[in-house]
Amino acid sequence: MTALAQTSHVAGRHLRWFIRQPWFVGSALIQPIIWLLLFGALFQNVARIPGFSTSATYLDYLVPGVLVMTALFSCGWSGMSIVEDLDRAIIDRLLTTPIHRTAIIAGLNVYELVAFGIQAAIIGGLALLLGARFEGGVLGYAALTACAMLVGATVAAFSDALALVLRTRESVIGINTLLTLPLTFLSAAFMPLALAPDWIATAARFNPVNWAVEAGREALMANPDWSFVAPRLVGLAILAILATAWATSTFRAYQRSI
Amino acid sequence: MTERHGSPSIEATGLVKRYPPDVLALDGLSLSVAPGSIFGLLGPNGAGKSTTVKILTTLARPDGGTARVAGHDVLRHPDRVRRAIGVVGQRSATDQGATGREHLALQGRLFGLSGAALRSRSEELLAAFDLADAADRLVSTWSGGMRRKLDVAMGLVHRPTSLFLDEPTTGLDPEARHELWREIAALSRDGVTVLLTTHYLEEAERLAARVAIVDHGRVVAEGTPDGLKAELRGDAVHVELRSPSDAPGAAAVIERLNGFGRPALDGGRLSARTDHAASSVPAILTALDGAGIAVAAVTVARPSLDDVYFSHTGRAYRPETAEVSR
Numbered sequence: 001m002t003a004l005a006q007t008s009h010v011a012g013r014h015l016r017w018f019i020r021q022p023w024f025v026g027s028a029l030i031q032p033i034i035w036l037l038l039f040g041a042l043f044q045n046v047a048r049i050p051g052f053s054t055s056a057t058y059l060d061y062l063v064p065g066v067l068v069m070t071a072l073f074s075c076g077w078s079g080m081s082i083v084e085d086l087d088r089a090i091i092d093r094l095l096t097t098p099i100h101r102t103a104i105i106a107g108l109n110v111y112e113l114v115a116f117g118i119q120a121a122i123i124g125g126l127a128l129l130l131g132a133r134f135e136g137g138v139l140g141y142a143a144l145t146a147c148a149m150l151v152g153a154t155v156a157a158f159s160d161a162l163a164l165v166l167r168t169r170e171s172v173i174g175i176n177t178l179l180t181l182p183l184t185f186l187s188a189a190f191m192p193l194a195l196a197p198d199w200i201a202t203a204a205r206f207n208p209v210n211w212a213v214e215a216g217r218e219a220l221m222a223n224p225d226w227s228f229v230a231p232r233l234v235g236l237a238i239l240a241i242l243a244t245a246w247a248t249s250t251f252r253a254y255q256r257s258i
Numbered sequence: 259m260t261e262r263h264g265s266p267s268i269e270a271t272g273l274v275k276r277y278p279p280d281v282l283a284l285d286g287l288s289l290s291v292a293p294g295s296i297f298g299l300l301g302p303n304g305a306g307k308s309t310t311v312k313i314l315t316t317l318a319r320p321d322g323g324t325a326r327v328a329g330h331d332v333l334r335h336p337d338r339v340r341r342a343i344g345v346v347g348q349r350s351a352t353d354q355g356a357t358g359r360e361h362l363a364l365q366g367r368l369f370g371l372s373g374a375a376l377r378s379r380s381e382e383l384l385a386a387f388d389l390a391d392a393a394d395r396l397v398s399t400w401s402g403g404m405r406r407k408l409d410v411a412m413g414l415v416h417r418p419t420s421l422f423l424d425e426p427t428t429g430l431d432p433e434a435r436h437e438l439w440r441e442i443a444a445l446s447r448d449g450v451t452v453l454l455t456t457h458y459l460e461e462a463e464r465l466a467a468r469v470a471i472v473d474h475g476r477v478v479a480e481g482t483p484d485g486l487k488a489e490l491r492g493d494a495v496h497v498e499l500r501s502p503s504d505a506p507g508a509a510a511v512i513e514r515l516n517g518f519g520r521p522a523l524d525g526g527r528l529s530a531r532t533d534h535a536a537s538s539v540p541a542i543l544t545a546l547d548g549a550g551i552a553v554a555a556v557t558v559a560r561p562s563l564d565d566v567y568f569s570h571t572g573r574a575y576r577p578e579t580a581e582v583s584r
Binding site for chain 2: 002005009012016017021089090092093096256258
């Protein structure tokens with residue numbers, strides 16, 4: 001109970017910062033807008049290739065991929081807040097209070113997810129303006145967003161852990177550039193796996209980003225097969241919890257080194 | 259809570275801390291702080307002051323030794339220690355994107371304060387530290403002295419029984435330093451135990467009832483500032499030479515004089531102790547003149563904490579004052 005309350009206090013601190021600089025959410029939107037507008041337009045005819053589902057346009061196909069990629073990219077910067085708080089000795093101050101270590105990580109993750117939720121709503125609205133159809137409706141889009149958030153929570157915790165261990169901005173930038181694009185391309189984000197080489201299809205089966213893209217895309221269908229969505233959601237949730245636990249444990253490594 | 263007289267608020271025994279690969283930061287450091295008193299840990303950078311504070315505040319773990327704070331073992335019950343202490347680290351731990359009041363609110367909530375109790379405690383501290391006018395401005399617009407006061411106020415929000423201040427006034431201008439001194443002194447009058455690290459001798463002498471001099475990770479002298487000074491026999495005679503290269507020769511001359519020990523060298527400056535400093539000045543001048551050594555100045559002084567420091571560490575005390583003096 002106290003850990004939960006502390007998580008909300010920590011999240012509140014980050015959210016206040018966010019409310020004071022709302023343009024921050026805009027800067028994180030530039031990339032997904034370019035993907036939807038330019039990439040979506042450039043590749044619109046690939047949806048005619050046999051192997052794509054007949055009814056959907058490429059834009060419809062692209063939205064889940066762009067949303068999950070945005071979660072990866074946006075939440076991957078989470079460690080920057082940790083590095084900054086380390087530099088400003090705020091982590092040290094927190095660690096000498098009775099705060100639950102999990103609350104430091106979870107509070108930051110909650111903030112990342114709220115910020116991403118706002119981005120997801122804007123991306124959804126923009127996709128509709130561009131002519132995308134979400135047959136699964138609001139519920140479907142919410143389920144897709146939930147999938148993307150779970151991937152985001154995992155990546156954020158991963159980024160936090162690296163920040164606590166390596167304590168440099170470069171390490172956070174490194175994980176983002178090294179992970180985001182390969183994980184996205186090794187998935188069905190832009191192309192059905194039936195059309196991809198076998199090795200990519202195989203890699204995608206073990207790629208949580210692909211679980212999120214495929215589950216989210218399924219949820220957005222007219223009649224989603226929830227038995228396809230649910231196990232992937234559970235798998236993503238377990239990963240997010242494990243990553244948060246790992247990030248929390250890195251405080252011990254940090255404290256041993258100071 | 260029952261007051262247990264005689265049992266110290268803060269007690270460390272034989273603390274050892276190693277940093278890989280081969281730094282021995284603490285080498286068996288022990289100290290004991292009586293409830294409601296101000297205790298000064300004095301020493302140069304790298305002596306082990308901050309490491310001691312980190313261990314006592316549960317931030318770092320020692321490789322050897324034990325410590326109890328507010329009656330709790332720092333290794334076995336770090337959570338209980340954290341509830342009882344306030345910590346002001348060496349660097350100001352403020353968040354540029356938050357106001358002063360928000361800092362106090364978050365800190366208070368982490369200690370379980372809320373609602374009216376939290377609000378009134380925040381107001382009380384903002385008023386006590388003269389920060390009320392700036393309370394709703396972002397801390398990024400505050401001066402260094404104001405931020406430091408906010409650090410101390412945050413450390414006090416939950417009314418801790420012990421407060422740790424790691425170099426609280428380093429980097430502050432003299433006016434802000436004096437203001438903080440007044441506030442720290444007031445804390446002790448309220449019954450808070452304060453452990454203060456500093457490399458300003460004046461600060462330790464001004465505030466602390468007891469002082470420990472730390473050198474190479476251990477306490478080399480401990481006592482009241484007056485007691486430590488009294489332990490030094492006699493007065494100090496400082497001789498400044500025109501040419502530093504004469505120093506070894508001058509030391510040999512002074513050592514041969516009656517009633518002098520071996521002088522300590524610091525560049526072209528020699529310091530020696532004697533029972534009758536004033537009357538021995540002519541003898542020193544005559545002897546040095548006879549040896550053909552030119553003297554720039556001779557001063558005689560009652561022992562200061564500076565001399566205590568010197569006599570225990572063999573080094574002159576040079577605090578990093580660059581940030582203040584320009």
